[in-house]
Amino acid sequence: MTQATASTMTTHNLSVRYGKHLAVDQVSLSIHSGQVTAIIGPSGCGKSTFIRCLNRMHDFIAGVEVDGQILLDGVDIYGPSVDPVSIRRRVGMVFQKPNPFPHMSIMQNVLSGFAFTRKRTSKSKEEIAEIALKNAALFDEVKDRLNAPSGALSGGQQQRLCIARALAMEPEVLLLDEPCSALDPISTARIEDLIHTLRTNYAIVIVTHNMQQAARVSQVTAYFLSGKLIEVDETRKLFTNPADQRTEDYITGKFG
Amino acid sequence: MAAFSEQDFLSTANEMKEVESARVIVGITREEKNAQLVERIFRLLCLSAAFLPLLILAFLVGNTVISGLERIDLDFLTGFPSRFASKAGILPALIGTFYLMLLTTIIALPLGVASAIYLEEYAKDTWFKSLIELNVTNLAGVPSIIFGLLGLELFVRALGLGPSLVAGALTLSLLILPVMITATREALKTVPKNLREAGLALGGTKLSVTLRVVLPLAMSQIITGAILSIARAIGESAPIIVIGAATYLAFLPNGLLSEFSALPLQIFQWVERPQADFVENASGAIVVLLAILAIFNLSAAWLRHHKEKSRGSL
Numbered sequence: 001m002t003q004a005t006a007s008t009m010t011t012h013n014l015s016v017r018y019g020k021h022l023a024v025d026q027v028s029l030s031i032h033s034g035q036v037t038a039i040i041g042p043s044g045c046g047k048s049t050f051i052r053c054l055n056r057m058h059d060f061i062a063g064v065e066v067d068g069q070i071l072l073d074g075v076d077i078y079g080p081s082v083d084p085v086s087i088r089r090r091v092g093m094v095f096q097k098p099n100p101f102p103h104m105s106i107m108q109n110v111l112s113g114f115a116f117t118r119k120r121t122s123k124s125k126e127e128i129a130e131i132a133l134k135n136a137a138l139f140d141e142v143k144d145r146l147n148a149p150s151g152a153l154s155g156g157q158q159q160r161l162c163i164a165r166a167l168a169m170e171p172e173v174l175l176l177d178e179p180c181s182a183l184d185p186i187s188t189a190r191i192e193d194l195i196h197t198l199r200t201n202y203a204i205v206i207v208t209h210n211m212q213q214a215a216r217v218s219q220v221t222a223y224f225l226s227g228k229l230i231e232v233d234e235t236r237k238l239f240t241n242p243a244d245q246r247t248e249d250y251i252t253g254k255f256g
Numbered sequence: 257m258a259a260f261s262e263q264d265f266l267s268t269a270n271e272m273k274e275v276e277s278a279r280v281i282v283g284i285t286r287e288e289k290n291a292q293l294v295e296r297i298f299r300l301l302c303l304s305a306a307f308l309p310l311l312i313l314a315f316l317v318g319n320t321v322i323s324g325l326e327r328i329d330l331d332f333l334t335g336f337p338s339r340f341a342s343k344a345g346i347l348p349a350l351i352g353t354f355y356l357m358l359l360t361t362i363i364a365l366p367l368g369v370a371s372a373i374y375l376e377e378y379a380k381d382t383w384f385k386s387l388i389e390l391n392v393t394n395l396a397g398v399p400s401i402i403f404g405l406l407g408l409e410l411f412v413r414a415l416g417l418g419p420s421l422v423a424g425a426l427t428l429s430l431l432i433l434p435v436m437i438t439a440t441r442e443a444l445k446t447v448p449k450n451l452r453e454a455g456l457a458l459g460g461t462k463l464s465v466t467l468r469v470v471l472p473l474a475m476s477q478i479i480t481g482a483i484l485s486i487a488r489a490i491g492e493s494a495p496i497i498v499i500g501a502a503t504y505l506a507f508l509p510n511g512l513l514s515e516f517s518a519l520p521l522q523i524f525q526w527v528e529r530p531q532a533d534f535v536e537n538a539s540g541a542i543v544v545l546l547a548i549l550a551i552f553n554l555s556a557a558w559l560r561h562h563k564e565k566s567r568g569s570l
Contacts, residue, residue, distance in 0.1 A: 055457060062380055089459035099450045103472050115468055116460030162454070169458060 008033045008203040009054060009091075009173055014068035016049050016058070016227075023049045025227040026068070031173065033203040036195060038218035038235065040211055042250070046227040047207045051175045054205065055091040056084040072173070089117060092166030093175040097182050098158035100150035100165070107146040109161055113169040128168055136164035137194045156187025160194065167198075174198065176206040180213065192217050211251060215239050223247045317546070324539035332540055337504050337522075341533030346541050348505040349522035352421070353490050353548070355509055356518055359425030360432070360489050365482050367429070368436030375437070376444040377466055396434035403431040404498030412499050419500035422512040427495050432485040439481025443474040476563035480556045487552035491545065493520035519545045 009031040016024040024046040031037050031054075039047040049058075056077060058064040070077045077087045100109045110129045113119070121128060129146065133139035138160040142153070150161060159179060166174060176195070180188040195204060195217045208214050214221050215235060222232040223244075231244045242248045249255060284292075335345015371392075379385040407427025417423040447470045455465035471478075502515045503525040509516040519541055526538035 057453065057457060060453075060456065085459055085461055088457055093457040095450060095453065095457075097450060099448075099454045101451060101454070101469055103469075112455070112468070113458035113460075116455055116458055116464045119459075165454075165458065 008073065010069075010071045011050075011053070012069040012071070014050070014053060014066070014070060016046070016053060016067075017065040019063050023227055024053070027224075027227075027229045029222055029229060029232060031203050031205055032220075033172070034200055035220055036199050036204045036206060036218040038214035038221045039205065039207045039224060040209075040214045040221060040250075041224035042255070043209075045224040047224045048177055049227075050224065051093075051177055051205055051207055054173065054175055055088050055093050057088075057093065059084055085117075089113075089119070089169055090171055091173040091175060092169060092171035093177065094159070094162050094166055094179050096178040098155055098162055100153070100158050100161050102149070102151050104150060105147045106142050106150055106153070106161060109150050110164050110168050112165060117169075119169070129164075132164040132168035133161075135167045135198065136160045137190065137197075138164055154187070156183050156190060159183060159187070159191060163191075163194065171202070173203045173205070176204065178207050178209060181209060188213070211239075223250060225250070320539045320542050321546075323536055324541075324543035327536050327540035328543060332537075333544070336506055341529075341531055341537050344526075344534075344537055346519065346522055346544065348508055349517045349519045349541065350544065351508050352501075352505075352516040353519045353545075355421055355516065356425055356428060357486055357490050359422065359512075360428045361482070361486055363425055364429040364432050364436050364485070364489075368433055368482070368485075369440050369478060371433075371437045372440030372444060373466060373471075376441050377462065377470065392434045392437050396438065399494075400431055400492050401494040401498060403427055404495030406430065407495060407499045417513065419502070419515060420513045421509050421516045423499055424496055424501060424516060424518070427499055428489040428492065431492065431495060432489045435485040435488065436482060439485065440474075440478050443477035443481060444470060446477060447473045476559050480559050480563075483552050483556040483559070487549050487556075490518070491520060491549060493518075493524050496521050497524065519548075 011027055011029050014024060014027045014029075015022065027046075027050060029037075039050065041047050052058055053066055053070060054077075058066060066078060072087065072090065075082065077084075101112060104112060107125075107129055108115075110132050111125055114121070114125075114128070123131075130139060130143075133142065138157060141157060142148075142161075145152070150158065153161060159182075163174075163179075180191050183191065192213065195206065198204060199219075206214070206217060218235045220232065221235040221238045223230045223238065223242075223246075225246055231238060231242060231247045233243070238247065239251055242251060331343075332345050333350065334347050335343065336347060338344040371388075375385065375388060379388075404427060407423060407430065411417045411423040411426050412419055415423075417426075451469050451473070452465055455469045456462070460468070496518050501521055502517050503521055505515060505517045523538050523541045523545065526534045526541065529535070
């Protein structure tokens with residue numbers, strides 16, 4: 001895993017303020033396609049705030065100030081001529097709590113991105129839905145009830161439906177914000193397997209509370225503490241031989 | 257295994273007796289008994305407080321309904337007002353109320369929903385938003401007759417609409433807008449934030465997420481609120497009297513600018529007449545109005561129930 005792929009997304013000195021509180025402090029980090037980048041750190045370290053910058057989800061919250069650069073294929077996504085909506089189509093996101101649209105069927109949920117954006121496609125709706133559901137490892141479980149309401153699925157299935165929904169839009173980057181924290185261990189294992197297979201086609205960033213999970217699914221791990229990026233390295237190295245004392249304290253369970 | 261000796265058995269039995277007698281002593285003290293009694297009396301008081309208004313209401317409505325039902329027949333429903341109580345009917349008032357209801361819905365529903373969407377989804381927390389919110393809250397408490405006066409000056413006189421159907425509907429719309437806005441905002445608030453985020457993260461604009469996620473999920477509750485506010489509007493008499501609606505109309509309203517009458521107004525006018533027969537007519541009209549309001553409230557309740565069943569938990 002040492003080959004240097006072209007970075008898909010890069011942040012330069014990214015800082016985020018909520019009013020006077022500095023939540024992310026001068027973070028510079030590169031995210032590569034074909035790799036899973038895990039972001040770990042104790043609660044309140046700014047990891048969720050950080051990835052919500054990557055698809056400009058902070059735009060909807062009053063009083064959030066983002067400084068620094070985020071380049072997606074060399075273009076600053078906070079640049080003046082950039083439409084945030086187009087960024088969100090290229091950078092998909094899956095949230096902590098499964099949030100399928102309760103008034104839509106499984107099929108409608110997968111295709112909901114197209115309904116929101118009127119994005120054109122040459123494929124048929126059934127084709128898109130089937131591919132997205134297969135990619136999210138959910139197709140076999142729901143193929144006989146695509147028109148059933150999404151609420152009929154289990155929590156883990158709902159979360160995979162949310163992943164399918166994001167994948168249907170064919171994003172380049174997939175942001176996963178603690179995607180398993182509301183799931184049981186079996187559902188978690190299925191999602192982790194899924195992340196493994198998805199890695200080849202996307203740049204994936206996963207925020208997780210769970211260090212074992214970071215170790216299992218990621219190739220690169222970044223450790224955040226009080227808004228600062230303390231250390232970023234190959235996952236194996238960061239967990240076995242961290243360069244920074246603070247990282248070692250965290251991964252050996254001295255705090256957090 | 258040691259056998260269970262007689263000695264053991266006796267001592268266990270003794271212990272049990274002791275426990276029992278201890279319980280009697282601990283039992284219920286006098287204070288506890290008093291507390292229980294007070295509790296019971298208080299509950300009875302609250303219960304009768306709840307029942308008293310119900311009884312009075314049942315008596316009043318019962319009386320009216322009994323004398324009103326006797327009066328209602330096809331001629332009463334399809335007849336025009338008359339100097340003779342036995343020949344008088346409520347058709348113009350009934351049709352007037354129906355048109356008022358329709359027009360008020362057409363005017364107030366889009367305005368109310370759009371204002372609520374602005375306040376709930378778009379407005380940032382500025383003094384301007386607080387100003388609007390303050391106004392909406394205050395307007396909800398303004399007596400309906402004041403809205404009538406406003407309607408008289410603004411719609412009937414300044415805009416030259418006269419005491420017409422559309423002037424009446426506009427006045428009633430103003431009256432119920434605050435309620436409609438508040439109800440719609442409450443409905444929008446029930447849609448969880450994470451569903452809005454999900455839509456936005458998929459590349460939806462605020463508009464598309466509002467139209468495809470927020471409104472569909474809030475719709476049944478919005479409609480429930482709308483039905484209840486419209487029900488309030490058609491029961492109002494004061495604003496309609498003030499803008500000068502007709503009480504004696506020998507024709508049906510035939511356009512937006514046509515003169516009109518309405519059920520509450522007809523009731524008001526008949527109750528004022530000294531002849532007992534007209535009061536009986538009023539009872540008949542009251543029963544019709546109550547029936548319409550009951551249909552409104554029941555459909556609102558049904559919608560709410562239906563929503564809870566179909567949507568499950570969010």
